[in-house]
Amino acid sequence: MTRFFYDGQNCESLNGESVLDTLIREGHQVNYSCKKGACKTCLVKHVEGELSTGSQRGLTLSLKRNHYVCACQCEPTPGLKLKSVLVQDLFIPAQIHSKEYLSDSVVKLLITSSEKLNHCAGQYINLRRFDGLTRSYAIANDPCSNEIELHVRRKYNGQFSDWLFNHASVGESLLLQGPWGHCCYSSAYVDDDLTLIASGTGLGPIYGIAKDAIKSGHRGEINLYHGAKNSNELYQHANLLQLMLENRNFTYHACIPPSQKEGALKLSRVHIGDPFDIATAHKPIKEELNSKSRHRVYLCGEPDFVTRGQASAFLNGVPLKRMHVLSFEYKDLRTVPR
Template sequence: MPIITYQGKTYECSSEESLVDGMNRQGANISYGCRGGLCQACMVKAVKGTPPAAAQAGIKPSLQKKGYFLACLCNPESDIEIALPDRRDEFSPATITTIDHLNPSVLRLMTTRPDGFNYRPGQFVNFIRAADGLSRSYSLASIPDDDRLEFHIRLLPGGRMSGWLASELKPGDELLLSDAMGDCCYRDSYGDQPLLLAGTGTGLAPLYGILRDALSRGHTGQIRLLHGGLSGGDLYLDHDLRDLAAAHANLTYIPCVLNGDTPSGGVSGPINSHLGRQLAGGENWIAFLCGDSGIVEAMRSSCISSGLDESAIHSDAFG
């Protein structure tokens, strides 16, 4: 079997499993996210040897030339020595300007926009902790017209990244950011089509960017936004979204809770159970679905059952 050398240790990895799975099974602790080659959280650098071409899919050509590849897409074919990425090759520094709580479990973090940093609302970036290379993906809630980048961070019990962000960082500190990634974004061609935006928890972050992007571009079709939470306290931008809906005649905001009292103008029960009603009687709907992967899949199934074509569905499923 191919021998992988990493931080002075060697690991045997079968060509029948990915490098990230094979090494982590042996205690290497390589960072990863989606395991599908999209988030690039598992990017490593070949110091000796050549990674398979398939493992460099989606990586910038400049980094490919330097030996970078994705451990989740790499089924090793020969011996190779790898190292953690050189963050100066890969990421941009951003300065934290604001950290506040939107509710007890959601942190809003705002940073400066690095020079040359381009993105489309609804995309996501990787945060990198320079000290140890810890990486996590977070969606952008801002739009390019803003003078800052905005993120909504779910605080997970024992979460290594979210705990660090909440307890140790402060305005003036720096974060390393990857390039923006993902394709869950508004298109100008959607200008007069009805849009369904649905998400739970911090799945609202990319939807908030997509919504504001559509409105700023003069979208004329109707827009329906459903934000779901376990209870009313999880609807962390409820007042802002109500104000936004009041200012735009084509926007309907529908809060959704799984438990507790039904919010004013909202609904109760699983969010996916309400999508068919929103799509009924309309044509040419475009759907944006964001949140935990299981909920996104349930919402996708509901949309397809209601007659929506797969090509009309954009999603950002959190791993």
């Protein structure tokens, strides 16, 4: 058992517990989502005492300098003193500017904030609603816009996504934190061949990255693969076909599983099968290792999908440093009292 202090109160961690686990078990009001060091909704401030390795991993320099710590990554050390953070220190006011349903289960939101954010497609933000519930969402639009575009899938029993999908209205006030993450396009990649692979609403950031690359005058090939459960979930099919018609170096590949083959008949240019298999068959990366063009892979979607994509790309000769990933890490909190 290790004793540490949170807002001056005595906390006792059990073996193997993180600071966050202890705070939750002892009934403190703390925010959290992924519990994996990714979302940064669980930040607390370090006051005194030894910090365990990794407590600040993944934080920006300015957060580190200001003594923020991820409670889920921090192992309690004897005598460690931490304090809660003020919402206004980390969040800025924001508002839902518009809301558009893209399919039966996906809504597009445009969010405006009180300050201009230097965001890019492929990063993510945290949104906090009136009761303190906070969730991370991937950014789907390029840096030129003042608004942040999000594609939100209504998750079965997902508290925040269901609220955004069904109840939150235009003008709704929120708080916003971020942007975070590095899964972005850079003009340094202008001659690289890009393979962009998304599952579900991972398409939002992937589509944004493609548009960002095209706008930046990308010269290499861009292949975008969207893996969907069925044809109804190919929610940007027409727009992506149009983008393909307008740009010679951009190709869109819709992918749905063999069990949904029937539904695909009504749409043009839909592949049947796994997006990784289709991507590998279409563009065998290993064969290109000796050519001048470099291959770069972007992966966005659920954690299992991203992990599988990384393994597939690696086995096909893409080094890790040329993979850019945005994994929708979250913890199912439905059985955990908040």
